Amino acid sequence: AQKITQTQPGMFVQEKEAVTLDCTYDTSDPSYGLFWYKQPSSGEMIFLIYQGSYDQQNATEGRYSLNFQKARKSANLVISASQLGDSAMYFCAMRFGETSGSRLTFGEGTQLTVNP
């Protein structure tokens, strides 16, 4: 079965601290892509970071890094030096396969609140 899971409905972090948002997945397909999106209350989906299944190194984008553990089938998002503006819903998503029609399947989401 192809599934993606986020087990943390809500997370709290103090401003300037780091936070890890968990994401696990299940697939038998050797080729897949993992994405993280931020969704503020406005509803827009903001792309944060991408990790391909064949990528040797963990992806990083500014304050965002992806802790990709292929054997454990996990792709946790690490946000360093949290800011108040990071408060939002965060979704882990997966593309199963590599065809052009491959859609994204989303996890349940984690609501992150950054406290001052």
Place this chain on the structure above:
Amino acid sequence: GAVVSQHPSWVICKSGTSVKIECRSLDFQATTMFWYRQFPKQSLMLMATSNEGSKATYEQGVEKDKFLINHASLTLSTLTVTSAHPEDSSFYICSARDLVGYTFGSGTRLTVV
């Protein structure tokens, strides 16, 4: 970067009427467009996948006669909610596959009264 323009951003309609939502790719050709629905505090659920020039593929449980999808050109896909009812009130958002990954529209908040 790639941009998908989605309109309207919000709409209120009466029960029984139809509402059309448009998604337009502004600087790239969107061969495939995905339509999602999101209820409050829930995840995005894929409703259907539309391919330019062909019929949309609907996910299980999504009524194709109620949610009409048209993808007549490489830059425009539309979702029409026909005979809308209060339970159709939701956030609808489209997404197109681009060269890098996926580009999302800004979403449409539909309220049926």
